Amino acid sequence: MSYILNIEGVNKTFGGLHALTDIQLKIEKGTTHAIIGPNGAGKSTLLNCCIGRLIPDSGTVNFNGHNMIGMQPHDINHAGMVRVFQTPEIFPELTLLQNVIIPALAKRDGTFKFNPFRSLAKETELEDQAMAALADVGLEKYYDQHAGSISRGDKRRLELAMGLIQQPSLLLLDEPTAGMARHDTNKTIDLLKKIKERGMTKVIIEHDMHVVFSLADKISVLAQGCIIATGTPDEIRNSAKVKEAYLGESEDE
Amino acid sequence: MMKISLQNNAVVMLIFSAVVLTAPLWLAPIGADYPDLLQKFAIFGIFAIGFNILFGLTGYLSFGHAAFLGIGSYTAVWSFKLFTMNVLPAVILGTIMAGVFALAIGYISLRRSGIYFSILTLAFAQMSYSLAYSVLTPITNGETGLQLTMNDARVIDSLFGVEAEAGLPSTNLFGQVMSGYSGFYFCAVILIIGFYVSLKIFRSPFGLKLTAIKSNQTRMKYTGFNTRPYLLSAFVISGMYAGLAGALMSITDPLAGAERMQWTASGEVVLMTILGGVGTLIGPLLGVGIIKYFENIFSAMNPSALHEIFNFLPLWLENIVVGITRHFVGDGWHLTLGAMFMLVVIFLPGGVMEGITKLFNYIKKKLGLNRVDSEDHVSEGGDRK
């Protein structure tokens, strides 16, 4: 079995607080792996350790056979691991189309390319790609609006489009449907299912169990910085340990 | 699909060139059509355009760009002294030298962002100024400023048998003397080229990436961009524009002084850019026009000149008007400038450019043009918030 991401023995402390303790996690290629857990369990910290925003105190994050720890965020991106953030990280002053063209440019130009005399108006190919990505998430109508002016749900979808256009081999999604109406959530689930058919590996952090159980092939449960269970949706659904961790928490928070 | 570029570059350039080259004509009614001021408009225009590439696109506020202006000036004068009075080597060397310094200073300063970056650039510029003013006098001629002298080497000129004559030689472009109106046209042509380059940058993928860095630098990193080289390129480009402007200052007037590098000079270009409209193509040029006009024309008005201006009024009213306005011109011209900064930034946060845009929209609305169009835009943006 080939693992695209192999996290071994990752520890991270903030001051005296153990945010992550000896995390072991393997993600199979082509699967959708959900990570669930109560608030403050360390889910976002784990993702941050993967993409270079945080450096773990110890452990390795192996991606496609290479250790990502200590690498610059932009290099990790080009290695093929892309993250979609929980609070939408977009370019509010740019139009939706430009927001999506930027990651497309990153894919094409690499970490740095000095091309001040190339005309943006002639980049029709990138534009078409970007429009297609916007169409994927249903935002093509608003392509010339400023990203800062659209709704929060739309921002999430815009960011999803920004992640998708880079066609990463591993997409890390931090609560992709948070803040969306039920109708939009379903559309996003459909979209994510469609990507799965394209063979992209995904890691999803999610609270909404409806989303988790509709999408995930495997689920890991994180509580107080430790992974307490990993298994198929059915196994997790029936695990007593998991129920205990979730006691008192409403499922669709 | 014409989604990104709304305007045709050729049309923009045509209009721009026409406006710049006919400046002596349309500036005549406001008394700004004499060569020195025209040259200053063009030169500071280049400076501000370049500064806008850094500040307008990336949002990095440098408080030290006057250092590059000064370096360009000194290099140009040294080129006149050592090599030739022809201006081309001066222009090229001035620009390159400023670029080299910008690379070094930018490399260090860009390790920090925000106000820390501003203070780093300020510190470098102030050090350059202090040293140029005193310790480096052998190179800069200190407070007096670096000037041409009779016994300068001028290796290339003497090689070609250009004979020294009475008085100091003039800067020239293959024989055409670079003072007066010819100097202005030389600067104007370079301004047009500089504007074209800036237009290309604004409308290139590179420019888009710089804007994105300003909008959200963190996101750029996670999108796969190494932002530091982008910032450094923008810094060096704007530094070279400053060096070019500095070289042109020496070309139209071969004297380079240290005060060109002082923080107030850096502050001036910041103010010009903000006043005109940061990040817009034309805004910085408007800012240059306004500030230089105030500095040169308003500072020279005295009560008798005011009486001439207002003599169409009845005498008693004329006296009152002159009595009030005299505090805002002549030695009070700074007051007008300060008050204008405040008024513009309070009522037009996007600078003069925003005022012009608003005015255009208002006129359009009044005329009933594009009415549906523009309203549609606003409401849609607002609703979806």
Place this chain on the structure above:
Amino acid sequence: MDAILIQILNGLDKGGAYALIALGLTLTFGTLGVVNFAHGALFMLGAFCAVSVQQLLTLSKSVKDESITFFDAYKDQPYLEIWWGDTGTAIIDYAVPISILFAIPIMLLIGVAMERGLIKHFYKRSHAEQILVTFGFAIVVQEIIKAFYGANPIPTPAPDIVSGSAAIGAMLGLSESLVYPWWRLIYLLFAGVVIFAVFAFLKYTTFGMVVRAGMADRETVSLLGINVERRFTIVFGIATVVAGLAGVMYAPILPPDYHMGMDFLVLSFVVVVVGGMGSLGGAVAAGFLLGILQSFASMNEIKSIFPGIDQIIIYLVAVVILLVRPRGLMGREGVMED
């Protein structure tokens, strides 16, 4: 040895002045998030409070000056001297200390008016716009002062009793030649007291606690239902008073002129940034550090090794510190970094 001792004293004195000037600036940064380019102008206004009080006290009756025969000239005799003789002269002598009493309410008023009328509207605007508007304000204030007082520096001496130097060396049993001007010692003491007062105020009063909480997270504090806005007005007023007091006390050292604020503006920014944006402790530490380093860099022995070092030392230190410590000596992450 004496030379070093006196330069340390000198550095402390300079540092006190720098810290005092920078204190208000960093307070404005930290609490209001406003880059105040008019801070130098407020410092200058403080100095002109001293000038004004002195002129008020020396309001004079014009007496025909018989010594000038070419034209009708008048000389001034202060009313206070006419009325009260030597007592009046003594009161005039104490113009600077007296002006402190006047400066506090006046500067507070100016600060509150400025915050309500101008600064308030710029909390949410970009730093560039804050810079432009406060810079414009500074120019306007300067020009008004110039229109009333001219461009020449105006002598504002300290009271006679403290105009000379204190023989510190002799007092401490060290060298006789170790002397230092009384007024500068008073300034150092005064700076210490003001700095201490501001710190104590922020640390030990509930008002100060709210302000400090506001410095950390403005939104949370306003969610608690505390009227942050009004408190911030008062903070700006305090910053203005501190700047003004720094100016009043500086008047005998540097005869005030309308441009003196601009001369100190860059310096105070460097101090604040080296200390770390919005950090009060940082500003004080940086003030003393830069003061002492500047004093030592000006020693002939050091200048002969590095010519011109005294002119650039402050900037050089600023560059080095910012490269080693990204947010200055005590700056917090995320303040003024975008």
Place this chain on the structure above:
Amino acid sequence: MSTKDKSKDESRRDFLKATAATGIAASSPMFFVKDAYAGSHNMPFRNNPGSAKSVKFGFNVPQSGAYADEGADELRAYKLAVKHLNGEGDGGMMNTMKPMSLKGNGILGKKVEYVTGDTQTKSDAARASAKRMIEKDGVLMITGGSSSGVAVAVQGLCQEMGVIFMAGLTHSNDTTGKDKRRYGFRHFFNAYMSGRALGPVLKKEMGTDRKAYHLTADYTWGWTQEESIKNTTEELGWQTTAAVKTPVGAGDFSQYITPILNSGADVLILNHYGKDMINSLTQAVQFGLRDKQVNGKQFEIVVPLFSRLMAQGAGDNIKGILGTTNWNWSLKDKGSQAFVKSFGAEYGFPPSQAAHTCYVQALLYANACEQAGTFYPPQVIKALEGFNFDGMGNGPTEYRAEDHQCFKDVLVVRGNQNPSSQFDLLEIVQEVPRSQVEYPASMFGGELGPYVV
């Protein structure tokens, strides 16, 4: 027009002849070269008034920055001079100047007008302002300024443009030394003369066994003054303990003053001017330097270049301090009295030395035009060169032909201990005769350049 333009270029630059093409300027439309070089006179020159009824002067003075008050006083003097030239007012020094060709009807029958500009005490701004006056307003002569850097910068520009420059307040040796220009004239004295004039007085007051400590503004003027004073004092037998450069506009000089206390020096020489001088002197006095006894002698402070306006800024600290000045209103000669009377009647207070110099400069230029019978600069320059005159405040004076430096008596002054009025700040110690401060024209090098540009 374009041919005229070309002929000017040819007369100006030989080497351009070969290559001078009908470039941009030659193809420029008419309006671009409006009134430049056009005129009825036989020789073309810039801003020739031709048959116009009036001529314009350009008063280029600092209106902002540290010297704004000095600039304001200069401007007052200029306005007064224009009045007198046009035959208004009481005539001032027009009544005392000898020889005198002016008739009180303007110059050569043309009324005198003026434009003003702000130098900001910066070379760039001063040159921009001067260019505006020349290019836009068409002035015949530029005058004013309050620092040597500005004077040298504007003087160089005026040489290039072919317009005469009558320098205002500039004290550096360079102005009529290494940076002298054919089109530039200086009435003010210089650092060397200050040194020569001070020498004997210092010897008399402080003896020959002294140790001097210099604080010097770190730029060209400061250096030339330090050098000149040092030469003089060392000739007297004084030692120079140290000469320390201080940054311009330092504000607080304490770190430079403290080392003096232990240096063993007994005289402090402040080569500062303007705000720097006010601050350093005020602070030096605060440090108790003047109360000190060193080497058994009273510690003294000397400020080689004084002005009354600065003395006002320094307040009581100036009392008893020696220095030199170009002119003081308390002089009793007829010219000075006439000027002070006329100025005082107009403005209610006596003029400063800057005002005096500027007033005199305006009159001297006008007189030279009248004498030459033309505004053609080379002729006017020749009329000024070697011109001997009297009745303008400093006794018999000569504009030396070789370097355009005025030679006249220099005043050594002392801050008045008991001023009788608020203007009576300087007391004249000695009027040092001209012969004592003269020097050969070749001493400071430099070249004047051509008459025709």
